[in-house]
Amino acid sequence: MSNPALDRIARCSRFGRRLIQAAPGLAGTLALDRPFDRGAMRTFLAEPPCADEDTLNCRLRQLRQRVWLTVTARDLAGSADLNEVTTAYTDLAEVCIAAALDFHHGQLAARYGEPRDEAGLVQQLVVVGMGKLGGGELNVSSDIDLIYLYAEEGETDGAKSISNHEFFVKLGRRLAGALSENTADGYVFRVDLRLRPWGDSGPQAMGFAMLEDYLVAHGRPWERYAWIKARPLTGGQDAALAGIVRPFVFRKYLDFEAFAAIRDLHVQIRREVARRDRTHNVKLGPGGIREIEFTAQVFQLIRGGQIPALQQRPTLAVLAELARAGLITDDARHELAEAYDFLRRLEHRLQYLDDAQTQLLPDDAESRAMLAEAMGFADFEALSAVLNRHRTKVTRHFEQVFAAPQTDQMTHPLAAVCCGTAGPESARALLENAGYADPARVQTALDTLRQQAARLPESTQLRLNALLPPALEIVGALPAPEVTLERLFALIQAIARRATYLALLGEYPAALRQLAKLLAASPWAAQMITRQPQLLDELIAPQHLMHAPDWAQLAAHLQTELDSHDGDTEAQMDRMRRFKQVQTLHLLAQDVAGRLTLEALSDHLSYLADTLLAETLARCWANLRTRHRDTPRFAVIGYGKLGGKELGYASDLDLVFLYEDDDERAQEIYARLAQRINTWLGTTTSAGVLYETDLRLRPDGASGLLVSATEAFRNYQLNHAWTWEHQAITRARFVCGDTDIGQRFEAIRRDILCAPRDLARLRDEVLAMRQKMRDGHPNPTGLFDLKHDSGGIVDVEFCVQYLILRDCARYSALADNVGNIALLGRAGAAGLIPAGVAQAAADAYRELRRRQHAVKLAGAEHARVPPQDLAAIRDAVRALWQATMGMKPD
Secondary structure (H helix, E strand, C coil), rough: CCCHHHHHHHHCCCHHHHHHHHHCCCCHHCCCCCCCCHHHHHHHHHCCCCCCCCHHHHHHHHHHHHHEEEEEHHHHHHCCHHHHHHHHHHHHHHHHHHHHHHHHHHHHHHHHHHHHHCCCCCCCEEEEEEEHHCCCCCCCCCCCEEEEEEEECCCCCCCCCCEEHHHHHHHHHHHHHHHHHHHHEEECEEEEEECCCHHHCCCCCCEEEHHHHHHHHHCCCHHHHHHCCCCCCCCCCCHHHHHHHHHHHCCCCCCCHHHHHHHEEEEEEEECCCHHHHEEEECCCCHHHHHHHHHHHHHHHHHHCCCHHHCCHHHHHHHHHHHHHCCCCCHHHHHHHHHHHHHHHHHHHHHHHHHCCCEECCCCCHHHHHHHHHHHHCCCCHHHHHHHHHHHHHHHHHHHHHHCCCCCCCCCCHHHHHHHCCCCHHHHHHHHHHHCCCCCHHHHHHHHHHHHHHCCHHHHHHHHHHHHHHHHHHHHHCCCHHHHHHHHCCCCCCCCCCHHHHHHHHHHHCCCCCHHHHHCCCCHHHHHHCCCCCHHHHHHCCCHHHHCCHHHHHHHHHHHHHHCCCCCHHHHHHHHHHHHHHHHHHHHHHCCCCCCCHHHHHHHHHHHHHHHHHHHHHHHHCCCCCCCCCCCEEEEEEEEHHHHHCCCCCCCEEEEEEEECCCCCCCHHHHHHHHHHHHHHHHCCCCCCCCCCCCCCCCHHHHCCCEEEEEHHHHHHHHHHCHHHHHHHHHEEEEEEEEHHHHHHHHHHHHHHHCCCCHHHHHHHHHHHHHHHHHHCCCCCCCCCCCCCCCCCEEEEEEEEHHHHHHHCCCCHHHHHCCHHHHHHHHHHHHCCHHHHHHHHHHHHHHHHHHHHHHHCCCCCCCCHHHHHHHHHHHHHHHHHHHHHHHCCC
């Protein structure tokens, strides 16, 4: 009885047809209802044991035939997906390498003895799989790219001793022969060793020390791509090898070498694709497999040093991670992944035809018909139509990753101004035409920059000359261009000796435009980027800046990154600061672009703080020498802007620490933890400060204990706290730590807010505190202080706090920490104040905060504006004060 799966092989594969005919009994031994897994492969090779080399070679090739037939049958029948196919061939390669290596190591050791290092430890050959083998993506008829390494030099311990190097060279040659020699049973895999250091002219095996010296002194840009997928298959030296290779491949920051290599390889790929003989190549042709792989690897090289999750090998896994990190869109990931699946399956079916390593679409009618049937299409034309759609999408995404760099700028109209060769009148006219109202100020700034640049290397001066003309043009189109240009020049002076960043801005106009917008929007942003120029890396893909943050995902990324630096506190502190800066830059870009309301921005900045506080707590507890439990019974409570989720870019954090632990050492241990948290947040590292903190809102203020037991906190709040402390707790919330303590705190908070009060005394004390705050923030100018003056932000906040403390016992919904605008709405709905007054005050509060944010972002020390600009807003706040306090504001 015929087998439909084998019949389909006969129709779709000439090699399969010949294999079945040559060994008619073979098909009956196969289990086509399940994958051919690694265990079954090992069993086939081990039983019975291979007594000699000829038996081993025969058994390896017989295994390959069985795997080929099983996988091909399941693939063509639709039972195996792409992952099963590539996993099976990767497993086959690894099992065969291990078996051949074990056999031949034993043979050589019997003759020469075991290779040992100076300490007498036995050494093993570390076979490194490169390319698709390293990535676990091996295809049906692929070569396997191998590099042979060993950890330590030394010699064998036999009577006929040789060096470890000689031993492993011999072993490597025997391994390659066992796999690639073409016998009567065929071959297992063709072995390619040309990716090793120095290629064909390099030693066939080398020690780790030689590899490290090579990568540091001679490693070429293309080798960084090659080593991305490198994976040790044998030898048990994974961590040691990773320690050598990782710094070579994944740089901490972006470097110009990566830019140059990316650009050159992109040009090379485009040139090859344009060749006529590449048109029908599904791997190397336009929109082919290589373009998808290269797209993923480019991001790995650029971002892998900052995003450890990108330091993985499989292409589809990297694409998924790029989408999760917001570096490509979900649509791009989906289209590239679909194309990759289609192209790899097509590649396999091309290789099924004759078991040849080919990616070329056939010209003959028979092969085309076989290929169409194997892919499930009625004819080759239908297959070609779908193929072309996929290739078009791949090419589009490939080109989007490599946006055309800035062209030569020496013909730019402003080049003469930048170089100082334009006459005074000509320069003035050119600058005025570019949008500058004060050309003399611009000329002065340019002269100063040129004088400083004269001390730089010539190559850096050339990059600066290429950058300045488009920079002048872009900045000239922005508001207050002279100020923005001075900020840009300050940044250029700070990065002038780091040619990487000049190259980035000179070659990527989108990055330069985004930078100019940020500098124009805020001197604070300019200072942040100037102090931390590695943030410029984020501008390579400006669209990435505009992705809404997924805080759960970002928190997971941060945790993974910090875990990769376990035990290195300084590195972890730096990474957290970089994380904050990067996320703040993203939010700032979205803010400047008008994509975020102030409320949404404050929420995001609060989520950012929550994320960083949670990690700080976890890391500080893990590093605490004296711990009495695995998980602390400890919680961080946020007050003020953090508690109310109204954080700004430069806000400090008002924190209170609580614990609930009966251990007699608890007070001392948690006090030490709180001190460490405060130090972790406030210490200045090379990456700056994480957050400034204020701990004075704890019970008894600065003179009180740094941490409080929950019951002691409750007792203090109910029996000893001042009214202003109850005002403060209206905006407090649990941030991180023990959730049970968080719930306990919230219950205490609600009890306090809903407690009965002497209303006359309450009113007097709130008014007294408001006057004290007003006296502490005098305003001698004729301007209106948006926060502190009568009719400003603080008046609204005091009114809301007073309403909560006065009426929460009757209207418990006022205890919810939902923000001042929502609470005003609830007060109006409850009839505590007129609904119209509540709505007008809520609108006024929103506008006051928006104006305050804009003024502070622009760099003003005080948020003050001409009083006539906000007369109606102030009236609305005064009406709220009148309705709440029963008196006109001062």
